[in-house]
Amino acid sequence: MRALLSKVGPAENFPCCSTELPAGYTRGLVLEARLAAKLVLELKLRVDMCTPEPGQFVMLWVPRVGEAPMSVADFEEGILTMYITRRGKVTxxxxxxxxxGFKLFVRGPYGRGFSAIERGRALLVGGGTGSAPLHFLAKHLRNKGVDCVAVLGFKSADHAILLDEMSKLCRVEVATDDGSLGFSGPAHELAAKLLSEERFDMVYACGPEP
Incomplete structure (x- = not known):
């Protein structure tokens, strides 16, 4: 499910965006918004910020609404991609x-990020929108020549994100809680199965604790 919400047309939502920036923030301009899966919004912003490391996050501030942390799913040529689950006031x-054309403020990146290996094989295990930062990591590892396998877990097929994008970077194994797509069960159970059958030099995980 990838319903296109908007690709064209400005939206002057915040006149304050034309005023002086608060310290530590930069302006973000939405280029594209898509409903990527059930309750998950894919957002692409043009933003002038330092290049984040895989695993880092940014803070999105919507004036008069609030601020929330967001994982980085991709950052290339000033375009920041995020996957946002509807779960609170800001989201x-x-x-x-x-x-x-929607405008907001961004600060960051923050966090330690992943320690990327330089060679070998890596297993990436993600749950829900925890799969988003693993996409950025998979791109980084592929550029280093690291062979990756990704285990992506979701509540159901309707909640699945990034399957096509991740498949371009590595082998993808999918797990769903209800068995509607791929392995029936949580991602960590499928990951344990792969670890018993194959050799990996590093395991990266992001998502809710089992």
């Missing part, structure tokens, strides 16, 4: 209002 507002 709900973005789901309802973010369209091409």
């Amino acid at each position: 709900g507002y973005l789901h309802d209002n973010a369209r091409a």
Whole structure:
């Protein structure tokens, strides 16, 4: 499910975006908003910020609404990609209002990020939108020549994200809680099965604790 919400047309949602920036923030302009899966919004922003490391996050601030941390799914040539689950005031507002031309503020990146290996094989295990930072990591590892296998877990097939994008970077194994797609059960059980059958030099995980 990838319903296009908007790709064209400005939205002057915040006149304050034309005023002086608060310390530590930069302006973000939405280029594209898509419903990538059930309750998950894919958002692409043009933003002038330092290149993040895989595993780092940014803070999105919507004036008069609030601020929330967001994982980085991709960053290339000034375009920041995120996958946002509707689960609170800020994320709900973005789901309802973010369209091409929508403006907000960004600060970061923050966090330690992943320690990327230089060679060998890596197993990437993600749950829900925890799969998003693993996409950025998979791109980074592929550029280093590291062979990757990704285990991506979701509640159901309707909640699955990034399957096509990740398949271009590595082998993908899918797990769903209800068995509607791939392995029936949580991602960590499928990961344990792969670890018993194959050799990996590093395991990276992101998502809710089992």
